Amino acid sequence: MAKELLKGNVAIAEASVRAGCRAYFGYPITPQTELLEYLSSRMIALGRVFLQAESEVAAINMVYGAACTGARVMTSSSSPGFSLMQEGLSYIAASDLPCVVVDVMRGGPGLGNILPSQGDYFQVTRSAGHGDYHPIVLAPATVQEAIDMTVLAFDLADHYRHLVILALDGLIGQMMEPAELPEWQADLPTPDWAVTGAANRAPNRITSMHLRADESEAYNQHIQRRLERIRAAEQRSIEMYTDDAELLVIGFGSAGRIAASAVEMAREDGLNVGLFRPQTLYPFPSERLAELAEQVGACLVVEMNAGQMLDDVRLAVNGRAPVEFFGRMGGAIPLPEEILDTIEMLCWSLHVVE
Amino acid sequence: MAKELLKGNVAIAEASVRAGCRAYFGYPITPQTELLEYLSSRMIALGRVFLQAESEVAAINMVYGAACTGARVMTSSSSPGFSLMQEGLSYIAASDLPCVVVDVMRGGPGLGNILPSQGDYFQVTRSAGHGDYHPIVLAPATVQEAIDMTVLAFDLADHYRHLVILALDGLIGQMMEPAELPEWQADLPTPDWAVTGAANRAPNRITSMHLRADESEAYNQHIQRRLERIRAAEQRSIEMYTDDAELLVIGFGSAGRIAASAVEMAREDGLNVGLFRPQTLYPFPSERLAELAEQVGACLVVEMNAGQMLDDVRLAVNGRAPVEFFGRMGGAIPLPEEILDTIEMLCWSLHVVE
Amino acid sequence: MNNHNGNDRTEFVFSGFGGQGVMFVGQLLAYAAMDAGFNVTWIPSYGPEMRGGTAHCTTIVSRKPIGSPMSPRPHVAVVLNLPSFTRYEPLVREEGLLVVNSALVSLTSHRQDIQTLDIPATTIAENLGSVRAANMVLLGAALTAKPALPLAAAHSALEAHLPPQHRSLLALNHAALDAGAAVVLERL
Amino acid sequence: MNNHNGNDRTEFVFSGFGGQGVMFVGQLLAYAAMDAGFNVTWIPSYGPEMRGGTAHCTTIVSRKPIGSPMSPRPHVAVVLNLPSFTRYEPLVREEGLLVVNSALVSLTSHRQDIQTLDIPATTIAENLGSVRAANMVLLGAALTAKPALPLAAAHSALEAHLPPQHRSLLALNHAALDAGAAVVLERL
Amino acid sequence: MALKGTVVIDQERCKGCQLCALACPQNVLILDPDLLNAKGYHPARLEESHNFCTGCAVCAVICPDACITVYRQPSPRRIERTEAIYG
Amino acid sequence: MALKGTVVIDQERCKGCQLCALACPQNVLILDPDLLNAKGYHPARLEESHNFCTGCAVCAVICPDACITVYRQPSPRRIERTEAIYG
Amino acid sequence: MIPAAELERVYERPESLTALHTNYCPGCTHGVAHRLLAEALDELDLREQTILVAPVGCAVFAYEYFNLDGCEAAHGRAPAMATGIKRLLPDRTVLTYQGDGDLASIGIAEIIHAAARGEAITTIFVNNAIYGMTGGQMAPTSLPNQRTTSSPSGRDVALTGQPLRVSEMLATLPGAAYVVRRSLHDPANIRKAKKAILTAIQVQQRGLGFSMVELLSTCPTNWGMTPADALTWVKDHMLSIYPLGDYKVSDAARELSA
Amino acid sequence: MIPAAELERVYERPESLTALHTNYCPGCTHGVAHRLLAEALDELDLREQTILVAPVGCAVFAYEYFNLDGCEAAHGRAPAMATGIKRLLPDRTVLTYQGDGDLASIGIAEIIHAAARGEAITTIFVNNAIYGMTGGQMAPTSLPNQRTTSSPSGRDVALTGQPLRVSEMLATLPGAAYVVRRSLHDPANIRKAKKAILTAIQVQQRGLGFSMVELLSTCPTNWGMTPADALTWVKDHMLSIYPLGDYKVSDAARELSA
Numbered sequence A, B: 001m002a003k004e005l006l007k008g009n010v011a012i013a014e015a016s017v018r019a020g021c022r023a024y025f026g027y028p029i030t031p032q033t034e035l036l037e038y039l040s041s042r043m044i045a046l047g048r049v050f051l052q053a054e055s056e057v058a059a060i061n062m063v064y065g066a067a068c069t070g071a072r073v074m075t076s077s078s079s080p081g082f083s084l085m086q087e088g089l090s091y092i093a094a095s096d097l098p099c100v101v102v103d104v105m106r107g108g109p110g111l112g113n114i115l116p117s118q119g120d121y122f123q124v125t126r127s128a129g130h131g132d133y134h135p136i137v138l139a140p141a142t143v144q145e146a147i148d149m150t151v152l153a154f155d156l157a158d159h160y161r162h163l164v165i166l167a168l169d170g171l172i173g174q175m176m177e178p179a180e181l182p183e184w185q186a187d188l189p190t191p192d193w194a195v196t197g198a199a200n201r202a203p204n205r206i207t208s209m210h211l212r213a214d215e216s217e218a219y220n221q222h223i224q225r226r227l228e229r230i231r232a233a234e235q236r237s238i239e240m241y242t243d244d245a246e247l248l249v250i251g252f253g254s255a256g257r258i259a260a261s262a263v264e265m266a267r268e269d270g271l272n273v274g275l276f277r278p279q280t281l282y283p284f285p286s287e288r289l290a291e292l293a294e295q296v297g298a299c300l301v302v303e304m305n306a307g308q309m310l311d312d313v314r315l316a317v318n319g320r321a322p323v324e325f326f327g328r329m330g331g332a333i334p335l336p337e338e339i340l341d342t343i344e345m346l347c348w349s350l351h352v353v354e
Numbered sequence C, D: 001m002n003n004h005n006g007n008d009r010t011e012f013v014f015s016g017f018g019g020q021g022v023m024f025v026g027q028l029l030a031y032a033a034m035d036a037g038f039n040v041t042w043i044p045s046y047g048p049e050m051r052g053g054t055a056h057c058t059t060i061v062s063r064k065p066i067g068s069p070m071s072p073r074p075h076v077a078v079v080l081n082l083p084s085f086t087r088y089e090p091l092v093r094e095e096g097l098l099v100v101n102s103a104l105v106s107l108t109s110h111r112q113d114i115q116t117l118d119i120p121a122t123t124i125a126e127n128l129g130s131v132r133a134a135n136m137v138l139l140g141a142a143l144t145a146k147p148a149l150p151l152a153a154a155h156s157a158l159e160a161h162l163p164p165q166h167r168s169l170l171a172l173n174h175a176a177l178d179a180g181a182a183v184v185l186e187r188l
Numbered sequence E, F: 001m002a003l004k005g006t007v008v009i010d011q012e013r014c015k016g017c018q019l020c021a022l023a024c025p026q027n028v029l030i031l032d033p034d035l036l037n038a039k040g041y042h043p044a045r046l047e048e049s050h051n052f053c054t055g056c057a058v059c060a061v062i063c064p065d066a067c068i069t070v071y072r073q074p075s076p077r078r079i080e081r082t083e084a085i086y087g
Numbered sequence G, H: 001m002i003p004a005a006e007l008e009r010v011y012e013r014p015e016s017l018t019a020l021h022t023n024y025c026p027g028c029t030h031g032v033a034h035r036l037l038a039e040a041l042d043e044l045d046l047r048e049q050t051i052l053v054a055p056v057g058c059a060v061f062a063y064e065y066f067n068l069d070g071c072e073a074a075h076g077r078a079p080a081m082a083t084g085i086k087r088l089l090p091d092r093t094v095l096t097y098q099g100d101g102d103l104a105s106i107g108i109a110e111i112i113h114a115a116a117r118g119e120a121i122t123t124i125f126v127n128n129a130i131y132g133m134t135g136g137q138m139a140p141t142s143l144p145n146q147r148t149t150s151s152p153s154g155r156d157v158a159l160t161g162q163p164l165r166v167s168e169m170l171a172t173l174p175g176a177a178y179v180v181r182r183s184l185h186d187p188a189n190i191r192k193a194k195k196a197i198l199t200a201i202q203v204q205q206r207g208l209g210f211s212m213v214e215l216l217s218t219c220p221t222n223w224g225m226t227p228a229d230a231l232t233w234v235k236d237h238m239l240s241i242y243p244l245g246d247y248k249v250s251d252a253a254r255e256l257s258a
């Protein structure tokens, strides 16, 4: 397919359609609303399901029901709405249901504003509700990646029977960039666990309840084993100039692409700086980062929040190198120039780069 | 006051009354319901406010409103209900409102069960909704501590104008132990920021909205500075046999007290094992733990979850010592004997204890 | 490895149908222990039972601070009905004590490594005035066979902690405690 | 330190009232750049304005991959009304270009370090048939003064990307682009 | 003249709630005082000492645990099974 | 005979929605074509060329931005201020 | 006693129930509601076409008790979950089974919007005026002065309002095709309840809109009564607050129920 | 022109509004609703006794526009927040101001339960049949076939149901003392709306229960109309779907409004 000029939110919507998403349930909230609006006509035109729910609570529970039928389903929201989905997300995860949730993060906490932010990192990677599990979390930095990761999200969700979150910010959601849409994916057969009416088979039952401690623990171990497989197979990241980097700049999504500009500038200035951009936030690409940590003199984490992925970086680096942080919060967007300043300062103070 | 035999949930309820809690809004959910039930008669008898809300979403937003009047207010719930409060919690935090929320954690994810668990660690310490902030989180391990921490929670909430969460599990909530109730606290004056009607002063306005990036970032920096003060002043923990410990067992709440039994047994067996029990989960007592990490040969984290505080321990230890984990999940409760087994195994395999 | 639970700590489990007063008898023991200066914990059952099932609780009496309040292998199990017998008979710790309400439980334990007391508590209590005092009969028996506390402590706890609405049953409960003790002493 | 933005990358900002077509003109430039093989990003305004305020967007045209899509100091600012002038005039990068719709903006820039083009775009467009083509007049002027792309690329983008419901305005828009270019060429 | 019928009660399933016994127009159901099922309840049983079961199925209609199967002498007008009892 | 009145319009606050002008029974309000306020709107103003303002306050009742202050010749029967206009 | 062989079996446990023993307390009419629903599905031959959404509440295990495909919703969200299912499987019968805490308190938004959309699902609404599962707290449906564990001196209507009459409220919504209230307190009423359930499901089958049968039900355990007294309490105290009747029967639905 | 000195000031901007210019679009009747509420508070001399709860929606800044103590609720939760405030400050006047997305969609549970409890708060419910702030998506109140950005070919009632009539629904609740619908589309109706707001607040002052005034309002921007056409659209299209009237006036409230 040829490249088109596509807005992130719309690109995700169309990519989901082509990936075979059969149903979308959502509730308007800036800056994700174009996604919902696009699907409101697109899905109905295709004879698929679009329904504006009465709330995010209802939306995630409609997704929960729809996912029980074995169909590919999706919802999207932004930070406050995503908070309202926490209970439902935990239920979905605890029912081994594949589904895709898009969080176009905005400035918080509270009502905050509609500016781009990465303040939901903890909320998407750590808990997404109560109990022990992690969703798979994909973080695109370009419109093209948003498209590719949408398709990947559905595939991973089905493959692992797991919840997948596409976490981006309003910048990528509302930006237009040239990108190529994916091929149409063929229809998948209905999985054998789906509830569709117990004709010619024993009833299928989907539940997240495990009243007895032994059963509940066994189920939790099952989730943990799945997460282990996911951690082993799905860590993804992008690197730039890491071969000889002495200072490693680490950022995801928008912050990652802005940091890339700063790294380019630093290279032009002759500094041996590299970039590490996690594409999966869960599983966090700890293995590769741990390797790189052996080689570099220091790490600089850049985020559009107060330092959340910072924890994952420090856990991966585990004391092998100092880890510094530069962040903008509450909807403020870092400039390459200010990241560059920090890089230069670090290069001097840490003497990591000659 | 003399010691009484008190159930954790009831003890928290009565302690909140004596600490001057003026209003309670909540929704029934096992295993926290006794707290609500106790207050349903107690508060009304005292002419204070008790209201069973239509849902946890409503409960937290009633608390939000009540906190705006400057009164001491509280709600309580358990994991799924706590998930439903996430949006409201983020709004409350972003409005600089003091209030106290009790989470009596149960087995998850999803509907799970009503057994004791610590599976909300991430949810309470990391995000509690969207955006950049952390509530103060207190984790009692005994009924007496539950009482003392309830009083402390209200005091810290007022002192910092910050959200405080009391995080315990059903074991402590439903256990009876001898404990002493606190003195009645004197009534506090209405704070000058409260909304009470703009008589003889300019209107007070409470909002979590900051539409402009610069304002929003400034507000976020204000929260971060407050969190820094909290981290500097409020780290709390309990230690046992840390003087000469070569293996440090770390656990909070129920897991911490059960680990204490195991440490006692290990000492009887002549092993140089110590216990570190965080009483504040946020701020995590990293400073003291980092010190101890210099001295011990290894750490063993014990939790009633898949390893969540584990992250905070590893962040504090930062590679200074190996950190191992023993956990039970989904409502299963560890036995001192199995912790002891792990201690012994570690002592051999890590050669940390002679 | 030591026996980590020496004589410092005694773990009691009480189990029966809802309505047989197992929660209360466990709490009474806890009060008695508290008033006598022991450390003590009481926890209700945690189990998958929903409605109308078996209720049980654990009371731990200890000279040292109590870490784990759980008792997977109690020193003393007091079982008031058949499902409770089936569940706890195998769990009683070696050298421990199993007290069985033989009026409602037709089985007997064949374990050699524990002491078993079959006491027709419901019948005894009925004769004293009400089947509802069966729990006290069994507690009297248990504390006599395994004197973690003096029986007198249970008597004073009754005096001090029987809820106001049940004070009319005070005499009955005292008598039941003693009757349970008497059965054990007779058999010595 | 280098000038990190050499000639590889040109950042345009378009700003005016809602309804003046600033979003579309920014997108048109993006289409033109894409079709001409450049990297390009377009982002709408992020600002506290709610209803009825000023709209603006940023289009970045670059030979290298685009990291940050933001432009706090644009190379080219096209301002269609007074509030936009006030906001962007001071932000234009040194040696940059400020294109002003002088039909609606009474002020002129006094900056010496940038090039300013005052173009009565609304009047020109009105003469061509509709005030709504003022945006194209200004784009024509901007691309002529700062040829980040050949003007022909904008013409073909119009051809290719004008939404179906607006195709009746195609000729008008072509003419407006040329008229804007002509003004600049005249003044050279 | 009343029809003849009988009931079969799943005594292990029965919870001894007594609703069938109280509802039975013929008064032929009792809670068995001598039997305790595994759940610990005295289950219902048919006791036709004074009166006889007509197969009217009122007991089945009220039984919350669907423990009761009802049989009835075939009547002249044939009617569908469960529909029959709801008239 | 109609009362005499006048209005004072806060032209910086006005958004030129024209609702006052369309509602005015006397047709004495127009959007000023020559004035653009800081918000970029042509604000309303009184234009009593053909007709006169009666102080009826219909314009104030409909103005969404509370831009209009209304004055009226005192009437014989004294009535309360804002209550007056809601009759 | 007549040998069974000569007799015709006129009633047996419906096929749409599994063999599991339920966790309900003795005499709890949740069991009756289950049985009626199962019988209705049997009679309409829908067992293999049906998906049941269980609530959080004492009926949390309903998905195990019915011999159907089923799932377990979050507390109060069964109508949203059912909507998700029904939109994907429009030709299947989708049911929610909900208690009054679940439906009238935490889940009121979801039931109202399902009804407002005219979602073609059927809700069995078991109103026992209390929270059963969590041990007897007040529900929005609790009666004035009713003692519960969260209104120990009786529901104070000045502080907590009058009982919420959900059927009356839902009846105002055009999307609701069939909304009726029945009771399970005696055999005659149980028979009527059964008919209503049959009609409600048929309303769904014909795509006429949202249908709901509210069933007045008992909670002997938390009311602190014998099962028989609990039935009497329904009759003596609940019927006056919750009058039985047809609150909404759309014209199309009327033809069905006639 | 007569010199102003000879004239009496018969109307001026109410004291309960601040001097801030609002962010509302030109001609949006949110502004009218604000003015009426402010006038009512002035007249009842309640400015210093009132706490306003602003919604999420175009009126998100209401707490800045009113010269009152105020706070900003989470989307849809204003009635819960107001409940929290009112319970602590029972002698204050507590108001919520909510749009139809806020109140009828995400917040329907909170408004119903506030009304059901008879919470002594007053709600100004601004129904403009669309989501204004987020750019014109369908609301539960959107009219059949109304084009919105999430129903671009017009609201399909077969898929999304008929418009939700909130006042009619809340009127079924005993706790609701005063629930009326008025419109802001012309001066005569604006006058009636003002009276209703006065009555609603007085109902609260007397502790008679929950009170709400629904106001049919415009959204010229997202309807894609001039302000004047938008008023006409209310008259021509909304009035028939949302009949004006008094849906619930309790006996005690009737005395007040008489």
Ligand SMILES: Cc1ncc(C[n+]2csc(CCOP(=O)(O)OP(=O)(O)O)c2C)c(N)n1
Binding pocket: B027, B028, B029, B030, B056, B080, B081, B084, G056, G057, G058, G059, G075, G098, G099, G100, G101, G102, G103, G126, G128, G130, G131, G132, G133, G134, G139, G219
């Ligand atoms: C989010 C959430 N809040 C609360 C609970 C606890 N809870 C479980 S069931 C229930 C109420 C059940 O009452 P009802 O719906 O009336 O059903 P019943 O048990 O009476 O049949 C509650 C509050 C929960 N599981 N999840």
Ligand SMILES: Cc1ncc(C[n+]2csc(CCOP(=O)(O)OP(=O)(O)O)c2C)c(N)n1
Binding pocket: A027, A028, A029, A030, A056, A080, A081, A084, H056, H057, H058, H059, H075, H098, H099, H100, H101, H102, H103, H126, H128, H130, H131, H132, H133, H134, H139, H219
């Ligand atoms: C939890 C949550 N979901 C969604 C939003 C986005 N949002 C803001 S306002 C609004 C709807 C506003 O519509 P309405 O209540 O009708 O008010 P109006 O803007 O029309 O006055 C929505 C969906 C939000 N802020 N929070």
Ligand code: SF4
Binding pocket: F005, F006, F007, F023, F024, F025, F026, F027, F028, F029, F052, F053, F054, F055, F056, F057, F058, F059, F060, F070
């Ligand atoms: S007061 Fe009446 S006459 Fe005067 S301008 Fe206003 S509407 Fe017109």
Ligand code: SF4
Binding pocket: F009, F013, F014, F015, F016, F017, F018, F019, F020, F021, F043, F044, F062, F063, F064, F065, F066, F067, F068, H027
């Ligand atoms: S109604 Fe008000 S805002 Fe509108 S034009 Fe008139 S004065 Fe201006």
Ligand code: SF4
Binding pocket: C051, G023, G024, G025, G028, G029, G030, G058, G128, G132, G133, G218, G219, G220, G221, G222
């Ligand atoms: S608690 Fe009540 S509703 Fe629940 S099963 Fe028992 S009697 Fe029935």
Ligand code: SF4
Binding pocket: D051, H023, H024, H025, H028, H029, H030, H058, H128, H132, H133, H218, H219, H220, H221, H222
């Ligand atoms: S968007 Fe609509 S409702 Fe919002 S201010 Fe503008 S016109 Fe009013």
